Amino acid sequence: MQLNFTKQPSFNYPGTGGSSYERYDMVTRLGSSLSFTSLSATLLGGEWIEIGAQNYGFDPENGVEEVNLDLGQEYYYLDVCRRAE
Numbered sequence: 001m002q003l004n005f006t007k008q009p010s011f012n013y014p015g016t017g018g019s020s021y022e023r024y025d026m027v028t029r030l031g032s033s034l035s036f037t038s039l040s041a042t043l044l045g046g047e048w049i050e051i052g053a054q055n056y057g058f059d060p061e062n063g064v065e066e067v068n069l070d071l072g073q074e075y076y077y078l079d080v081c082r083r084a085e
Contacts, residue, residue, distance in 0.1 A: 021052045021079040030074050039069035041076070052079035 009022035028039060046060030056076055057067045069076065
């Protein structure tokens with residue numbers, strides 16, 4: 001079975017230099033009885049955002065907008081803001 005899920009931001013995260021980032025948190029197994037055989041994440045609209053911090057492995061400037069996630073990693077985060085025009 002395949003499940004697709006679009007995530008809203010977790011909260012507004014104050015970035016450095018007065019910039020404001022939105023944080024996307026994802027917990028893969030803490031307190032859950034779900035068991036996954038694989039996990040992946042896709043970054044949509046990467047050309048329009050700037051990544052402040054993350055542990056997913058996205059690199060939109062080099063074409064990496066889809067990543068396979070480590071099943072042993074319990075917590076993933078992604079801080080993004082709209083790219084300056």
